[in-house]
Amino acid sequence: MLKDVLLISREDLETACEDFSNIIGSSPDSVVYKGITKDGQEIAVISLCMSKEYWTCSHELYFQSQVADLARLNHENIAKLLGYCKESEPFSRMLVFEYASNGTLxxxxxxxxxxxxxxxxxxxxxxxxxxxxxxxxxxxxxxYILSELSSSAIYLTEDFSPKVIFLFMHV
Known part of the structure; x- marks a missing residue:
């Protein structure tokens, strides 16, 4: 189901996000980091806040379904999914999006x-x-129906073009 989506290692994301110190947002379900890839691309990394002991098969199926759904989105006002991270040790589930540099609405x-x-x-x-x-x-x-939309999930580019980003995974 996820064969066409780039799988990115936690190690690469940790490096890109300066050891996950560059927090730019959060929700009860996730933390958002800003990073820069090895090739210089700015990224937003959404890390789900759930520990391994509470992660079930249904959560995993839901996560994979969300990644597959997000991968098919292609519109100038929707933040583009660039990849995802799925690792067991340490337990990590992350989404990697293009970065919009002007903060949130x-x-x-x-x-x-x-x-x-x-x-x-x-x-x-x-x-x-x-x-x-x-x-x-x-x-x-x-x-693709959004369950909720808030001004904190709308990032703005340098020229104030909006990019809807999906912060709320509700796993």
Whole structure:
């Protein structure tokens, strides 16, 4: 099921993310790290927060299903899945996405200068999110339905193009 998705070692991700010290976000289910690959590509690594003793066969099937679903997504406003990590020792389940350098929509709306987003930037963000959701719900077959969407799951590129990223695995 995952043969077309790049399997990345935990060791490579640990190196890319500076020993997992570069935390850029979190949710109750995951921690998000920023990294740079050996070839210079910036990445966002989402590491699931579940220990091996609580990980079941159903969790594993769900994770694999999510990776397969995310791998088929291809839209300018959806963060592209670049690969995943699945290792037993130490237990690791991670998703690797392209990185959007301008933080989250949540940060821009609630902190610092972000509360002063111009109307043109706001419209660009809103239209991009709407296009991404239309792709997921109407253009993709079978559709990919998000269970939830929040401003903290929308990352912005340098030019304020939105990239919906999937932080919430709910395993």
């Amino acid at each position: 949540y940060e821009h709306l609630h902190f610092g200068e972000g509360a002063q987003l111009s109307w043109s930037k706001r419209m660009k963000i809103i239209i991009g999110i709407a296009r991404g959701l239309r792709y997921l719900h109407s253009e993709l077959q079978p559709p």
